Structure formats: structure tokens, C-alpha cells
Amino acid sequence: MTRLGFLLARTLRAEAPLAALSAPQPDLLSALADRHVALIGNARALAKTAHGPAIDAADLVIRINRAPMPSAASHGTRTDWLALATRLGDADRARLDPARILWMSPKRKRLDWRSATSPGFYLHPLHDHRALAARLGAPPTTGALTIDLCLRAPLASLTLYGFDFFASLSLSGRRSAAQVPHDFGAEGEWVRALAASDPRLRLI
Structure with a gap:
């Protein structure tokens, strides 16, 4: 897809061409098989902890949105995957340097070309968002969507940090x-x- 085609599909909310840019969900879930995953939320309380070494010891570290990281002691240093529902500025993209971006938001107009064409890009299906929203009775957070997604995988463990x-x-x-x-x-x-x-699943 060209950049112009992407912009047109995004403007028209044409889901099929945007979904064609995504890694298939089964492939994403297979990449989590037998792995110990740390999912890092953005609660302020996490900054007062010393969980950084445990986070970095996980097989895979997933962070959320702009993922503030006040210190390595509390938050660790790695970002393997980044679950997004907002546009990422150049400074945050360079700081986090994720190997894979997961676009979890149903708001396709926020999706940028650079993220959509990044290696391993994943676009979360709209029907999955609607199903979780119905279960919760409100629009789910990026964290909730990512928990729901990860637990579909045959992973070894999912540990949540910074979720209060x-x-x-x-x-x-x-x-x-x-x-x-x-x-x-x-x-x-x-x-x-x-x-x-x-x-x-473990909530720290």
C-alpha cells in the first residue's frame, strides 16, 4: 500500500486495506507461546517501587502508549512491544524503540503511517474491541485490551506491573x-x- 492509499483508507475508515497491513492475530499469539511476559501499566504508584530488575528479566516486555519510565529501578529499561492508542512522537519512539507496535485503539484516524508500516505491526480487530467493551460496560483501556489479547496466547505467564x-x-x-x-x-x-x-496471570 502506498502512503496516499493508507491516508485514503484511514480517512474513509476502510478496514480491509488497513487490516492487510497487520500481522495475523494467530501469528502474534504464537510469538507469545511459552514466554514469561511483563505488561507495564502507567500507574503513578509504580514509580515508588523497585520492580525494574524483575521487569527486565521477563522474556518479553510490553509497554503502553507513551510509556513514561521515571527510573530503571522502578520501570526497567526494555520495551519489546508497544501497545498504542495514541500517536507516538519522534522522541518517544526513539526512546522506547519497540520491536513491534500493536495498534489497540478502534480510532483508526489516529493511526500513523510510520507505525502502520513498521516491522511486525499488528492492528487489533474492531470486533475484539466491541466484545470487551460489552463485557466491561465501557470502552476498555489499552491495558485491558492488551491483557485480553495476551491471555488468548499459550504463554507461560503474564505479570502486570503499574496497574492500580x-x-x-x-x-x-x-x-x-x-x-x-x-x-x-x-x-x-x-x-x-x-x-x-x-x-x-499475576497482578503485582
Whole structure:
């Protein structure tokens, strides 16, 4: 696809040509097989911890959106995959340098050409977003979408760091829970129920 074709498909919300740029979901899930995965949320409380070495020891580290990393001691240093729902500036792209970008947002108009043509790019299907939104009763966060995706894979473990469901707010901004369209209470209950039923999932 040319850049002009991409821009046209994005403007017209033509899903098929955009989906053609994506790695197939089964291939993505296969890449997680038997791996210990660390998924890093952006809760402010994580900055007060010393989980960095444990994060870096994971087989695969996935971060979310602009992924602020105040220190290596709390957040680690690696970003293998980046789950995005926002455009990534050049400075953040260079800082994070992900090997694979996952576009999790249903808002295709935010998707940029550089991300969409990056190696291993993945576009999360709209029907998967709708299914999780129906389950939660609200638009899911990028973190919730990524948890849902990862647990479909035959991975060894999924450990969540920096997920307190907005109790300490987010390192990514100053908005309160009332200013964002998510139901953090429902997401917290959903994740805790998953952890109780799936021994691969651990919430730190």
C-alpha cells in the first residue's frame, strides 16, 4: 500500500486495506507461546517501587502508549512491544524503540503511517474491541485490551506491573478518573477475576 492509499483508507475508515497491513492475530499469539511476559501499566504508584530488575528479566516486555519510565529501578529499561492508542512522537519512539507496535485503539484516524508500516505491526480487530467493551460496560483501556489479547496466547505467564486502575492516577497525564471514558472499577474486578481463574496471570 502506498502512503496516499493508507491516508485514503484511514480517512474513509476502510478496514480491509488497513487490516492487510497487520500481522495475523494467530501469528502474534504464537510469538507469545511459552514466554514469561511483563505488561507495564502507567500507574503513578509504580514509580515508588523497585520492580525494574524483575521487569527486565521477563522474556518479553510490553509497554503502553507513551510509556513514561521515571527510573530503571522502578520501570526497567526494555520495551519489546508497544501497545498504542495514541500517536507516538519522534522522541518517544526513539526512546522506547519497540520491536513491534500493536495498534489497540478502534480510532483508526489516529493511526500513523510510520507505525502502520513498521516491522511486525499488528492492528487489533474492531470486533475484539466491541466484545470487551460489552463485557466491561465501557470502552476498555489499552491495558485491558492488551491483557485480553495476551491471555488468548499459550504463554507461560503474564505479570502486570503499574496497574492500580487509576487509584494513583496515571504517569501519562493529569486527568482524573471522571475525565476519561473508562470504568476502572469494572476493569479492576475483571482483572482480579481473571487472576483468580487463570494461574498464568499475576497482578503485582
